[in-house]
Amino acid sequence: MNERAISFGESGALFGILGAPEIPDPQRPAVLIPNTGVTHRVGPGRMHVELARALSAAGLVSLRLDNAGLGDSETVPGRSSETAALDLCAAMDALDARNISSGYVVIGSHNGAHDAHQAARIDPRIIGAVFLDGYVHSTPRAWLNRLLGKVGDRSRSGDPPSDGLYLTPRSGDALHDASDAEIHWFETPTHARMEADLVEFMRRQLALMYVYTGDVERDYHYAAQLIDAFPLLRGYRRLTLRHIPEGDHRYSRRTTREAMIDVLVDWVLSVNGQPKG
Amino acid sequence: MLSEHVHARRLLLHLLRAARRLNNPIYFGPAAQPLFGMLHRPQGAVRQTGIVLCTSWGSEGLRSYRGLRQLAQTLSQSGFPVLRFDYTGTGDSGGDGRHVRLAQWLDDLRQACAVLRTETGVAGLCLTGLRFGALLAQEAVASGAVSAQAVALWDSPPSGEVFVANLQQMDQALNEKRAQQRKVRSQMAPAARDELLGHDWPDGLEADIARLPGLRRDLPGRVIFVSRDRIPPDSVESIRLPDAGHWSDVDRIHAPWLPVASFRIVAERLSDGLP
Numbered sequence: 157m158n159e160r161a162i163s164f165g166e167s168g169a170l171f172g173i174l175g176a177p178e179i180p181d182p183q184r185p186a187v188l189i190p191n192t193g194v195t196h197r198v199g200p201g202r203m204h205v206e207l208a209r210a211l212s213a214a215g216l217v218s219l220r221l222d223n224a225g226l227g228d229s230e231t232v233p234g235r236s237s238e239t240a241a242l243d244l245c246a247a248m249d250a251l252d253a254r255n256i257s258s259g260y261v262v263i264g265s266h267n268g269a270h271d272a273h274q275a276a277r278i279d280p281r282i283i284g285a286v287f288l289d290g291y292v293h294s295t296p297r298a299w300l301n302r303l304l305g306k307v308g309d310r311s312r313s314g315d316p317p318s319d320g321l322y323l324t325p326r327s328g329d330a331l332h333d334a335s336d337a338e339i340h341w342f343e344t345p346t347h348a349r350m351e352a353d354l355v356e357f358m359r360r361q362l363a364l365m366y367v368y369t370g371d372v373e374r375d376y377h378y379a380a381q382l383i384d385a386f387p388l389l390r391g392y393r394r395l396t397l398r399h400i401p402e403g404d405h406r407y408s409r410r411t412t413r414e415a416m417i418d419v420l421v422d423w424v425l426s427v428n429g430q431p432k433g
Numbered sequence: 434m435l436s437e438h439v440h441a442r443r444l445l446l447h448l449l450r451a452a453r454r455l456n457n458p459i460y461f462g463p464a465a466q467p468l469f470g471m472l473h474r475p476q477g478a479v480r481q482t483g484i485v486l487c488t489s490w491g492s493e494g495l496r497s498y499r500g501l502r503q504l505a506q507t508l509s510q511s512g513f514p515v516l517r518f519d520y521t522g523t524g525d526s527g528g529d530g531r532h533v534r535l536a537q538w539l540d541d542l543r544q545a546c547a548v549l550r551t552e553t554g555v556a557g558l559c560l561t562g563l564r565f566g567a568l569l570a571q572e573a574v575a576s577g578a579v580s581a582q583a584v585a586l587w588d589s590p591p592s593g594e595v596f597v598a599n600l601q602q603m604d605q606a607l608n609e610k611r612a613q614q615r616k617v618r619s620q621m622a623p624a625a626r627d628e629l630l631g632h633d634w635p636d637g638l639e640a641d642i643a644r645l646p647g648l649r650r651d652l653p654g655r656v657i658f659v660s661r662d663r664i665p666p667d668s669v670e671s672i673r674l675p676d677a678g679h680w681s682d683v684d685r686i687h688a689p690w691l692p693v694a695s696f697r698i699v700a701e702r703l704s705d706g707l708p
Contacts, residue, residue: 157467157527161458167449171458173525194689196498198524201631205525228456228471228502230449305616370619401619404611406687408631409622 158212162219164250169230170243172221173197175208176256180217185283185427186257187211187218188247190240190272192265192406196227199265200406207263207417214421217256221247223271240267241274248281259283261363261424264290266405270342276362277353284363284394284427286420289405291344292368292375293385301377347385354386358394363427365396367416369403396423455509459516461548466527468541470518471502472552473509480512482582482707483555485545487566490600490642491632493680494523497563497690504561507696511704514553518545522633530633535641538569543578559707561585561659561699564680568593568645571656575649583655583707585699588663588678593645599681604630606683630686655706659699672702 160174189204191197197220198205208218222229223240235242248260261284264272269290276282345353357364368376376382379399382389389395398419400412407413455474462468486501488494505515520538522530528537546558558581562570567589573579590596607630611621627635648656648665658664658671661678676692679685 157465159525161460161469161525169449169452193687194499195495195687198495200495200687202523202530202633227498228458230452232449370615370621373616373619401616402621404621406631408624408628410625410628410633411622 157209159208162250165224165229165243165246166232169232170221170224170246171197171228172219172247173208174251175212175218175220177212177215177217179215180256181215182255182257183428184216184257185259185261185424186251187216187424188244188260188262189218189220190244190262190264190268191221191223191226192268194226197222201408201413203407203413203417206413207420210417210421211424214425216421216424217251219247219251240271241278244271244275245279248279252281261285261427263420263424264288266290267342273345273353276357280360282362283360284365284424286365286367286423288367289369289372290366291350292372292381293344293347293350294375295381295384297384298375298377298381302374305377351386351388354388358388358392361394363394363396363423364392365398365420365423367398367400369405370401371403371405373401452506456506459548459552462541462544463527466521468518468521468527468544469525470516470545470548471505472549473505473515473517475512475514475553476510478512479514479553480704480708481556482559483514483516483549483553483557484508484559484561484703485542485549486515486517487542487560487562487570488517488519489564489566491523491634492603492630492686493564493690496686496688498524500690500692500696501563503691503693504696504699507700508703511700513559513703513707514549514555516545516549516552531627531635533633533635534637535569535572535645539573539576539578542569542573546579546581557582557708559583559585559703561587561703562589563587564590564678565596565642568596568642571649571652572645574652574654581654583657584652585657585659585672585703587659587699588680589658589660590647592647593642595647596645597639597643600629603681603683603686607686610683657702657706672699674698 158176162172162174164170192199204220208220211218223243224232224235244262251257260282262272262275262282263286265288269287272285272287276285366382382397403412407416457472459470459472460467461470486505488501489497501517505517508515519526520541522528522533560570560581567586570584574581574584655670658668661674661676664671674695676695678690
């Protein structure tokens with residue numbers, strides 16, 4: 157275990173755990189893992205720790221970070237969930253200063269996926285991103301599935317609450333006693349905005365991985381929904397799409413979690429190349 | 434107007450830097466499997482008592498991470514050196530959670546106390562345990578693994594057996610909720626025997642925790658019960674809080690525990706009673 161706590165960002169307000177192999181390869185990308193929900197940097201069920209240690213065993217550097225106001229990072233006035241991507245940029249600055257890698261991959265789950273997307277938009281150092289239960293855009297088939305599902309499954313009590321799809325719009329005592337459902341979601345970009353972002357990502361040859369679990373099944377209905385929503389992705393060689401209906405966004409079953417970690421490590425190892433601005 | 438803004442920003446950055454200097458991450462214990470902790474340096478007049486915060490287990494530990502940080506900062510502002518840490522196989526510490534036993538965590542707590550003494554030179558200790566952490570703190574003092582002048586037991590379960598039963602009920606309720614919400618084709622696989630609420634839960638650990646007694650009458654030093662509604666009627670010392678913990682509410686199982694008003698009350702009361 158070769159891990160080190162680091163402070164970074166303006167005035168060292170942000171906090172993270174840097175994991176590194178014995179001999180880091182600067183030609184490999186470093187992996188950034190932002191918070192999932194309000195859980196601190198260890199991730200739900202300690203998934204981020206297990207992932208970081210698996211990455212390290214595979215020869216990869218990683219940084220598990222706490223966004224401003226979460227875990228051991230200070231609350232930074234002016235920062236909100238909508239600006240959390242800036243925390244990822246600060247993390248890249250910190251790792252650049254250590255000459256650790258030549259590019260970055262962000263692995264984000266839920267609001268972490270939102271952070272990964274927003275960071276990829278604004279920072280060309282990112283060469284790959286994984287979005288676990290991130291943005292979902294509907295399609296005619298998804299709409300039909302949803303309608304048929306409602307007709308055929310009246311025994312169930314409406315849509316489930318959006319368990320866990322949360323951000324931290326508030327901090328301190330305002331968060332106490334808030335149930336999951338009361339902590340609001342991130343805002344999904346419009347279809348046009350998302351499409352424009354994807355065009356840019358493809359121009360930059362970003363490696364993209366989208367994973368959808370059963371926790372978002374009320375919105376993500378079938379494996380190829382992402383491709384149907386954005387046909388420009390069809391044939392994009394740097395796209396990986398996975399649908400895990402039996403999974404949940406917290407990867408609370410060890411078998412699912414370990415399998416996903418294996419997939420993620422292999423995928424990151426396959427990502428190479430310098431950033432293309 | 435602009436200069437005011439610049440001045441305010443400089444002040445803010447200064448405060449952030451100061452806050453960072455006062456919170457020191459620390460690794461201790463065996464090099465192959467180190468424990469991770471966060472040492473909160475005291476502010477103002479330094480007290481002779483150091484406080485070790487003992488976190489709860491699994492999902493409760495995640496819920497309360499930020500809250501315990503805030504509690505530690507509030508206590509350090511009152512002059513107490515404070516240490517938070519992760520047990521072996523949990524959080525940022527080393528180790529595999531599938532193989533942990535209670536004896537290991539008791540030894541972790543012993544090492545944490547030794548580190549706090551060494552790093553800060555405090556003469557005495559107060560263990561403040563939340564939920565499972567309260568049971569662990571009690572056991573550590575009762576068994577002689579740790580010598581402490583006081584233990585503060587925050588929302589302590591009546592016994593280890595009750596704590597385990599509560600976790601199992603929460604797990605069952607969560608699984609039923611998920612099964613109800615999901616389509617037939619996307620039901621989750623059953624959890625393995627050694628996992629609970631998405632966390633490692635080895636058989637041996639369950640048995641160890643279930644054997645932990647409730648209130649020990651044989652504890653040396655002061656015992657302070659801290660809760661809104663879980664204070665035994667025969668307790669000698671207690672701190673009644675305005676906030677509930679919602680530890681049995683499945684809808685809040687991932688919701689943050691941040692009872693800021695309670696933190697202030699606990700810090701004030703401990704400051705009154707500890708040197």
